[in-house]
Amino acid sequence: MKKITAVAGANIALIKYWGMQNAERVLPANPSISMTLRHCVSHCTVAPQDDPTSDDQVEWLNDAGDLEPAAPMFRDGVLRHIERLRRHTHKSGALRVATTNNFPTGAGIASSASGFGALTVATCAALGWSANPAELSRFARLSGSGSAARSVLGGFVEWPSDPRDPESAARQFAPPDHWPLCDLVAVIDPAHKAVSSLEGHRRAPSSPYYTRRLEVLPDRTRRVRDALLAHDFTHFAQAVEEEAIDLHLIAMSARPPMFYWQPGTVAVLDAVRCLRADGLNACATIDAGPNVHVLCIAAHAGQVQQALTEVPGVRTIIADKVGDGPRFADKHL
Ligand code: PMV
16 A cells, blocks of 8 residues: 545536435436536545554645544545445555645535545555546445546546446546636635535435426436537537526425525626626536536636626635546645
8 A cells, every 4th residue: 555645626517416316326316417627626645554453544634734633524424435445455454544625615616526536546546456437436426425426537527327327437528628618616605505415415306396307407418518519608508507597496495495595696697697698608507505607718718707706795716627637646645
């Protein structure tokens, strides 16, 4: 076993994973499509402990730059995941895990996807297993954060949902340079969300509109994929915004309801519609949080970013773009 640090990007879902067909095996109720990000990343170091008979240790690098014991829920998820990988590789010996994100955690910017993506890549390598992308994706999914299945791949990624496929691995369907889209994340509130995505997946079927969502999704998924492959921003924007609103409609109409939006969220949605009316290629999508991902073509990014800074409720803007997928780093935590 050796010390490894992996870096994985968050991803923004264009078609959202919302609801599971099998909670234990983290199998999604519907296929999803995402774009992996370049700058919003998680770093994760996995190393063998000096005393292999000691307990595994999970640390978190906080904003002040100090390592501290990870919060219990996160720690338990990490421990279960490294144990799963240790069993699979028939390896033994205690591990030390240290991890951090360079962007707000638990605020709907996919920190669990990048976190568990980086953890999966680092742990497999530390255990001496050169897993292929499908294997990495399958194990990342089992971490509990299903969308981590997409963060172990770069570019534009599809995670299918086929009840006959127990492997359920995501795959890249277009490389990062296919369409160099920018993602300007309008941060409305960087705080940890009150209701987890896991709870959202559980409650999704209680919405009276959930069955209808599953009926319309195959067509919408095809529209997003086709528009993306054809660089057709107009149709891309239509389908992506439709999907973002649909996810939150399901969340708000679940029993009990979940409200992720804040006034600033609605203000950004409005501003983006105005920018589009003015001829800019920009559209918005929102994961499970109040923060809005504004997707735009690179040529319009400067103007869009400037306009977003003036929207009431926007605290900061994180400028990101399509990423290449996970990599290893020499600097360890
Ligand atoms: O992967 P989870 O369990 O954190 O769920 C992700 C849920 C959304 O971000 C709202 C949608 C998605 O596909 O990423």
